[in-house]
Amino acid sequence: MEEILGQEMRPPLVLRKFLNEWKTFLESMIIPKTECDIQNVMNLSENQNRFSHVVAQCSLEKLEQENDVNIIKYEPGVRNPARIPTIVDDTNLKTYKELVKGKNNTNQNRNPFKRSRETYAVVPLPCQQQNEKYDFRDIYNDIILKIRIYRPARVVHTSQSLEKPVFAEEFECLGSNYLSDLRDKISCVCKKKRFFDVSDNPTAELPVKTTDPAYFFINNTFYNDRRNPDNPDYSEVIRTWAKKAVGLKDLHFEVAQMETTRFLDLTVSIGFPQLYQHHGNCQHVFVISQIEVVTPRLQCAQRHIYPRLCSFGYFNNRVCNMCGTRRYTFIVTKSDRQLHDPAYICNKCFFDYHYIDGKKIGNFQAFKVNEDNDEEEVMKYIKKSRVEDEYSTDENDEMANMQTSINKTI
Numbered sequence: 001m002e003e004i005l006g007q008e009m010r011p012p013l014v015l016r017k018f019l020n021e022w023k024t025f026l027e028s029m030i031i032p033k034t035e036c037d038i039q040n041v042m043n044l045s046e047n048q049n050r051f052s053h054v055v056a057q058c059s060l061e062k063l064e065q066e067n068d069v070n071i072i073k074y075e076p077g078v079r080n081p082a083r084i085p086t087i088v089d090d091t092n093l094k095t096y097k098e099l100v101k102g103k104n105n106t107n108q109n110r111n112p113f114k115r116s117r118e119t120y121a122v123v124p125l126p127c128q129q130q131n132e133k134y135d136f137r138d139i140y141n142d143i144i145l146k147i148r149i150y151r152p153a154r155v156v157h158t159s160q161s162l163e164k165p166v167f168a169e170e171f172e173c174l175g176s177n178y179l180s181d182l183r184d185k186i187s188c189v190c191k192k193k194r195f196f197d198v199s200d201n202p203t204a205e206l207p208v209k210t211t212d213p214a215y216f217f218i219n220n221t222f223y224n225d226r227r228n229p230d231n232p233d234y235s236e237v238i239r240t241w242a243k244k245a246v247g248l249k250d251l252h253f254e255v256a257q258m259e260t261t262r263f264l265d266l267t268v269s270i271g272f273p274q275l276y277q278h279h280g281n282c283q284h285v286f287v288i289s290q291i292e293v294v295t296p297r298l299q300c301a302q303r304h305i306y307p308r309l310c311s312f313g314y315f316n317n318r319v320c321n322m323c324g325t326r327r328y329t330f331i332v333t334k335s336d337r338q339l340h341d342p343a344y345i346c347n348k349c350f351f352d353y354h355y356i357d358g359k360k361i362g363n364f365q366a367f368k369v370n371e372d373n374d375e376e377e378v379m380k381y382i383k384k385s386r387v388e389d390e391y392s393t394d395e396n397d398e399m400a401n402m403q404t405s406i407n408k409t410i
Contacts, residue, residue: 010270012219015266015267016265019143019293120313121312123310123312139295142175143264144292145172145263145291146288146291147182147288147289149171149186149285150285151167168312169186169311169313170289170310170311172307172308173263174263174307175263176262178258178262179263183258188279194207195367198368199365199366202350202368206368212225213232213233214276214277214278215276215277215278216275217274217275219274221256224257225258226257227259235255238253239253269288270290271289272287273285273286274287319344322345323346328346328369329369330345330368331343331367332344332364332366333365333367335364337353337354338364
């Protein structure tokens with residue numbers, strides 16, 4: 001991997017050792033030495049009663065008055081102070097009036113970034129979690145990892161190179177979470193169902209998977225999903241090939257189970273690409289981008305919502321190649337009537353273009369994309385639809401302005 005990327009990997013970090021070293025360092029920082037120093041400077045080391053009396057007289061409570069302003073203790077990341085905007089109903093300020101007038105005339109749905117690889121959505125904490133306090137027993141005893149997962153590379157088209165990695169989603173995981181917990185949260189069209197040619201009977205239900213093997217490859221270790229005893233070992237083929245491959249004979253790959261391995265048990269290199277593979281050859285590159293120790297100032301929620309989806313990319317929405325407005329649900333290949341191979345087509349365009357009275361037209365193969373109806377996927381679909389609507393609105397506005405200019409010219 002280092003030879004492919006052309007850069008050296010950062011020194012591996014043992015997460016459990018990192019947490020223990022942090023706790024040891026923290027203990028040396030919180031030993032109370034201040035009171036002893038003050039007592040020695042005042043030459044009261046032998047008169048504890050007098051020193052206690054001085055401390056009581058110098059207490060801030062002695063300075064409090066009944067009419068003092070209530071000071072709210074602000075902790076960044078823990079609480080957000082209430083901000084009451086100033087509302088001016090009637091004013092003679094011309095600048096303010098023009099700003100309000102321009103703001104009211106601006107299209108609120110206009111997205112200045114439109115649709116790009118750099119546009120992504122941040123998912124806030126659930127409403128019921130915002131006011132809940134986290135378990136203080138976890139403070140300094142756990143870590144939070146941010147894991148960025150990238151979209152699987154699309155098929156390599158003729159005379160075209162493989163596309164660059166595109167950000168798909170980012171998760172926050174606790175060190176106490178199992179790798180299998182993250183695997184269950186990753187969104188992919190290959191989840192739960194199998195792909196096969198459905199062009200002869202496109203309305204048939206896809207068969208449910210009886211096995212669902214997968215593995216994480218992290219720091220020369222394969223973490224296989226063995227929750228189902230019938231799951232084959234995907235890593236066995238790779239390990240057998242590596243023993244014969246040039247330059248890999250001296251490497252030794254470890255094998256473990258993801259359902260019994262916590263993130264704290266890992267040895268990782270921050271920022272270096274790792275691999276998650278499932279459904280045969282569906283490969284997701286992911287990166288551990290950040291590691292934090294759970295502290296009082298770190299905004300975190302109850303343990304049961306982790307791994308938590310904290311952001312996802314808008315660029316991963318599935319748009320039909322024919323109409324450009326709906327999400328595609330079929331992948332068409334080897335077609336004698338399509339311009340692209342493969343072609344990504346929505347449900348309506350697929351049946352209108354490839355079938356007459358339910359009969360197949362021409363030669364092609366069709367693969368139905370499984371719709372994942374998990375709560376996170378539904379939420380992402382709604383957010384993506386809003387961005388698509390904003391994008392369509394911007395394009396329609398530009399076309400309308402262009403048509404108006406043409407009419408004026410004529």
